[in-house]
Amino acid sequence: MIRKNDETPIGRVVATELKPATPHQFHFWTATDTSIGIGAIVKVTGPGSRAPESGRTVYGVVTDGFAYSDLATPLHDVIGAEGDPAMAAERPTARSEIRLWTAAVLRQIPEEPLQPVPLGAVHVAGDADVAAALRMDGYLNTAQPTAIPVGLYESGGLEAPVYLDADFLLGPEAAHLNISGMSGLATKTSAVEFLLSSIFQHYPAHRGSVAAVCFNVKGPDLLFLDQAGTLDDADRRRYARLGIEPGPFERVHYFAPFKSDGVNLNTLRTHAELARTVEPLVWGLIEVLDFAEVLLNRDDIDAKADAFIDFLSDRVVRREFEDGFGGEHRVETFADLERLFRSIFDGLEMAGRGDIWRTHHIATIRKVRNRLGNVSTRCKGLVTDDGPASDLPWGRFEDRGVYVIDVANVDPLGQDLVFARVVSKLREHLERRDLGVDAVVVFVDELNKYAPADGADTYVKKMLLDISERGRYLGLVLFGAEQFRSQVHRRVVGNAGTQVFGRMDSDELATPGYQVLSPATKIKLATLPVGELMVRHPHFTQPIFVRFPRPSVLRGRDGVERFPPAADLPFADAVGLQMVRLDPRVRTNQVKDLITGHDEVDVRRALAAVRRERPTDALATFRKRLGVRVGSEPARERSSVQPLGPIAEEPY
Amino acid sequence: MNDRGWLDDLYASGVTPASFLPDASLGRQHDPDDETAAVAVEVDMVEHDDLRVHAVALQPAPAGVSFLDGIQQWKVIGYDGVQPIALAYVAAAVRRRGSDRRLATAAWAARTLLIAPTQVLGDERRGALEAAGLETVPVEVDAATQPAQVLELLRREVHRARAGLERKLGEQAVATRDAQAWLVVDGQLAVSAALAKHPRAVGVIKSHGAQFLSGRHLERALTIPAEHRTSVFRVRGGHGRSEVDSWYLRLWPWEGRDLHYGLIRLEAARNPDPGTRAPELSGWLLAERAPLAAPDARFDRLLYPIHDVEAYLRSRAPRDLLVPLASRLPQTGT
Numbered sequence: 001m002i003r004k005n006d007e008t009p010i011g012r013v014v015a016t017e018l019k020p021a022t023p024h025q026f027h028f029w030t031a032t033d034t035s036i037g038i039g040a041i042v043k044v045t046g047p048g049s050r051a052p053e054s055g056r057t058v059y060g061v062v063t064d065g066f067a068y069s070d071l072a073t074p075l076h077d078v079i080g081a082e083g084d085p086a087m088a089a090e091r092p093t094a095r096s097e098i099r100l101w102t103a104a105v106l107r108q109i110p111e112e113p114l115q116p117v118p119l120g121a122v123h124v125a126g127d128a129d130v131a132a133a134l135r136m137d138g139y140l141n142t143a144q145p146t147a148i149p150v151g152l153y154e155s156g157g158l159e160a161p162v163y164l165d166a167d168f169l170l171g172p173e174a175a176h177l178n179i180s181g182m183s184g185l186a187t188k189t190s191a192v193e194f195l196l197s198s199i200f201q202h203y204p205a206h207r208g209s210v211a212a213v214c215f216n217v218k219g220p221d222l223l224f225l226d227q228a229g230t231l232d233d234a235d236r237r238r239y240a241r242l243g244i245e246p247g248p249f250e251r252v253h254y255f256a257p258f259k260s261d262g263v264n265l266n267t268l269r270t271h272a273e274l275a276r277t278v279e280p281l282v283w284g285l286i287e288v289l290d291f292a293e294v295l296l297n298r299d300d301i302d303a304k305a306d307a308f309i310d311f312l313s314d315r316v317v318r319r320e321f322e323d324g325f326g327g328e329h330r331v332e333t334f335a336d337l338e339r340l341f342r343s344i345f346d347g348l349e350m351a352g353r354g355d356i357w358r359t360h361h362i363a364t365i366r367k368v369r370n371r372l373g374n375v376s377t378r379c380k381g382l383v384t385d386d387g388p389a390s391d392l393p394w395g396r397f398e399d400r401g402v403y404v405i406d407v408a409n410v411d412p413l414g415q416d417l418v419f420a421r422v423v424s425k426l427r428e429h430l431e432r433r434d435l436g437v438d439a440v441v442v443f444v445d446e447l448n449k450y451a452p453a454d455g456a457d458t459y460v461k462k463m464l465l466d467i468s469e470r471g472r473y474l475g476l477v478l479f480g481a482e483q484f485r486s487q488v489h490r491r492v493v494g495n496a497g498t499q500v501f502g503r504m505d506s507d508e509l510a511t512p513g514y515q516v517l518s519p520a521t522k523i524k525l526a527t528l529p530v531g532e533l534m535v536r537h538p539h540f541t542q543p544i545f546v547r548f549p550r551p552s553v554l555r556g557r558d559g560v561e562r563f564p565p566a567a568d569l570p571f572a573d574a575v576g577l578q579m580v581r582l583d584p585r586v587r588t589n590q591v592k593d594l595i596t597g598h599d600e601v602d603v604r605r606a607l608a609a610v611r612r613e614r615p616t617d618a619l620a621t622f623r624k625r626l627g628v629r630v631g632s633e634p635a636r637e638r639s640s641v642q643p644l645g646p647i648a649e650e651p652y
Numbered sequence: 653m654n655d656r657g658w659l660d661d662l663y664a665s666g667v668t669p670a671s672f673l674p675d676a677s678l679g680r681q682h683d684p685d686d687e688t689a690a691v692a693v694e695v696d697m698v699e700h701d702d703l704r705v706h707a708v709a710l711q712p713a714p715a716g717v718s719f720l721d722g723i724q725q726w727k728v729i730g731y732d733g734v735q736p737i738a739l740a741y742v743a744a745a746v747r748r749r750g751s752d753r754r755l756a757t758a759a760w761a762a763r764t765l766l767i768a769p770t771q772v773l774g775d776e777r778r779g780a781l782e783a784a785g786l787e788t789v790p791v792e793v794d795a796a797t798q799p800a801q802v803l804e805l806l807r808r809e810v811h812r813a814r815a816g817l818e819r820k821l822g823e824q825a826v827a828t829r830d831a832q833a834w835l836v837v838d839g840q841l842a843v844s845a846a847l848a849k850h851p852r853a854v855g856v857i858k859s860h861g862a863q864f865l866s867g868r869h870l871e872r873a874l875t876i877p878a879e880h881r882t883s884v885f886r887v888r889g890g891h892g893r894s895e896v897d898s899w900y901l902r903l904w905p906w907e908g909r910d911l912h913y914g915l916i917r918l919e920a921a922r923n924p925d926p927g928t929r930a931p932e933l934s935g936w937l938l939a940e941r942a943p944l945a946a947p948d949a950r951f952d953r954l955l956y957p958i959h960d961v962e963a964y965l966r967s968r969a970p971r972d973l974l975v976p977l978a979s980r981l982p983q984t985g986t
Binding site: 070071072073076077079080081082087088090091092093094095096 | 712713717749752753754755936939940941942943944946947951956957960963
């Protein structure tokens with residue numbers, strides 16, 4: 001491996017009237033068997049052909065390549081071979097050929113006065129040259145470096161580490177990262193895993209603490225970040241070259257909602273060895289009500305419904321509330337809210353006071369009741385009708401901690417809710433500086449789904465725009481990934497200070513967003529091998545190709561093979577497992593005995609209470625919360641009364 | 653040649669600036685020696701009693717062939733009175749073909765000359781010429797010699813310098829190269845005794861001004877079909893002054909074009925068995941017609957490797973020699 005710049009020139013700058021050297025672009029030729037290619041970084045040294053250019057050094061990146069011979073017209077080749085392609089290969093002399101390259105200027109030293117590139121010798125760039133060319137010297141070799149390794153620039157046997165500036169990746173100067181590329185081939189998730197690992201090891205202490213929140217939106221992608229993956233020698237060499245210690249993340253916290261049964265976790269990380277490391281994610285009315293806008297579509301949220309929801313939030317929830325018909329309420333759960341609604345409807349009917357309650361029309365109240373009621377149905381397992389919530393550890397985030405929220409199997413509405421609430425809470429805590437860390441990286445895959453370029457302005461899209469435009473001041477950093485960048489809102493991708501591209505689809509490359517790239521660069525992007533990326537960063541004046549090692553964590557599909565998900569447990573066993581997880585001294589049989597004869601709703605409520613309180617003696621608390629067993633008795637037969645007329649159809 | 657301070661000194665000494673590019677300096681289109689039919693040439697048929705025509709089968713080229721060619725460029729840079737002063741550049745190179753079928757330079761030489769009738773120049777002008785630091789070549793004239801005649805003398809001197817350089821490189825090449833390796837010379841082999849005797853040197857002549865045959869032999873030679881050759885004849889005398897074997901070879905069909913289209917004459921050292929060597933050499937050189945040397949106007953007779961040597965020499969030639977120092981249009985505003 002070459003680390004120092006080889007002083008033997010590999011080419012020479014040429015300039016003609018038709019192809020002149022300019023301050024931003026130049027052309028050079030090399031031998032036909034040169035090792036450089038598209039994306040290679042080269043250094044041009046003076047003195048060139050004029051004395052004043054002495055001492056000027058220009059760095060460039062190869063953006064295009066040409067090969068041609070002295071053949072004036074293809075017809076001459078046909079004539080020479082007498083029309084026989086086989087004979088063409090037998091010609092005693094090979095025609096003179098040229099490899100002509102076009103390079104875009106990365107940097108000129110001195111930078112002023114800015115002049116055309118001298119017609120000097122071209123060298124391959126060494127480590128120091130790459131650092132200078134990409135202006136990395138400003139944040140790499142300083143008293144307080146802020147360099148984050150992103151990969152290795154590789155060209156012709158040369159490997160040089162490429163660094164991003166933490167101030168421009170995580171703020172405050174610029175922030176956010178967007179990565180796009182074809183599914184399966186662009187290795188977007190792997191790239192983000194590697195980069196998070198790099199950030200955790202290289203984010204400078206003087207810049208504070210950092211954590212990551214990752215939304216696992218498909219399959220088992222991010223479910224094994226705490227498990228070591230398999231690396232080959234090349235990967236280990238790359239890690240060593242980048243100064244990163246390979247290994248799984250040390251502080252990973254998993255969260256997943258329950259399935260509809262309320263006790264089995266809705267995740268693929270349910271293998272017996274790992275199940276205990278997944279925390280339930282369960283929210284109740286209080287957590288959900290503030291995000292009603294996420295759950296209700298535009299047609300639902302008219303001004304009247306909005307006003308009534310605000311009324312509930314401000315005047316009713318978590319307060320002692322008198323319904324005006326003599327009923328006292330304290331609404332903390334969906335069940336409490338349902339009781340309030342019933343009380344209102346009964347009261348209005350009994351009092352014959354018409355259709356208005358506290359200035360809200362009964363139709364509006366019914367509409368809100370209907371929609372909110374549906375939330376706990378559609379997001380069953382995530383949103384609970386009653387019982388306390390189980391949430392992320394707001395205020396206690398760990399430095400270098402990864403918080404994975406598995407919403408892969410959650411209804412899209414639920415995904416939106418999780419995303420909106422988590423990000424909003426992050427923002428809220430970061431504003432108050434009481435999250436526990438100074439900066440949080442939020443990784444969102446399938447960004448085109450949450451912030452599409454077209455379509456309605458959803459709550460989630462507006463929130464993503466807000467993060468993109470203002471998050472860097474707070475330390476709230478968005479790492480977004482998508483297959484088609486052109487389908488993501490342009491302000492979301494445009495505000496990403498660092499843009500990363502894996503292998504791209506040709507159709508995508510034909511969209512206007514890629515017009516700045518040369519045809520050769522587009523071809524390279526369309527054929528990028530796995531593990532290679534094109535990076536744009538504020539310090540880099542041109543896109544740079546880098547190769548990153550495989551992340552040293554277990555890949556999702558490998559993880560599922562090594563830790564196959566467990567089958568759903570029967571209710572009693574699942575509750576027992578949850579209790580054992582909360583207190584290892586508990587025996588499953590003890591729990592099963594306790595819950596026998598109890599209603600499942602009561603059991604879930606008791607379990608949630610234990611989870612929230614985290615008592616020393618979990619079993620005793622569970623027993624206490626479960627209450628006394630009530631024997632069942634057959635329901636009495638009710639005499640029905642025939643209605644006077646047909647019941648009007650419920651309009652909502 | 654970038655530093656032209658000497659030129660300013662020359663003009664300051666009284667030389668009238670001029671910018672005249674003779675046609676021949678744009679490229680060596682033909683060999684003037686070939687045009688001189690007046691020189692007596694004797695020919696003997698050595699392969700057969702009569703001049704016959706043989707079909708040629710393509711043969712693979714031998715390994716490690718070298719190709720020799722030269723270029724000449726010159727222009728009149730000024731006049732002392734009516735006596736022209738010329739600046740000339742001549743160069744020659746040997747390029748060897750490797751196993752990758754690409755040519756690489758084995759030898760190169762160049763000369764930059766100031767050619768002038770020095771004995772009739774004024775003292776100051778002659779002093780400025782000598783101070784230029786370039787190789788000065790005098791031509792013999794008297795006061796009555798017309799400028800047009802002097803120009804012809806200058807041209808011959810340029811030609812002689814180029815031919816001398818080619819001969820020198822050629823002789824060095826055959827003296828130092830692997831004895832089994834061939835040297836293909838652009839032009840007559842007979843100009844050098846060493847080359848003319850070397851068993852693995854072959855000259856390729858593209859112009860046919862010199863008359864070696866006459867009558868039905870001439871007609872037969874100039875009308876041979878493509879991929880055919882004449883039988884071998886031995887040439888004595890002429891400019892070469894050395895005996896060589898020679899024969900004609902047609903590379904491309906001439907019908908519908910010109911009598912000389914695709915016709916080359918080959919020269920090789922005398923050989924006791926010309927009937928064996930000529931088919932092999934002809935087959936190989938026939939194969940050299942590809943790749944085509946187009947867009948060179950002489951592509952029908954110019955072998956691509958020779959064209960390559962020329963291109964190489966031109967790429968190393970000074971860029972400013974052929975650039976007119978002043979427009980030939982009349983100056984305005986004065």
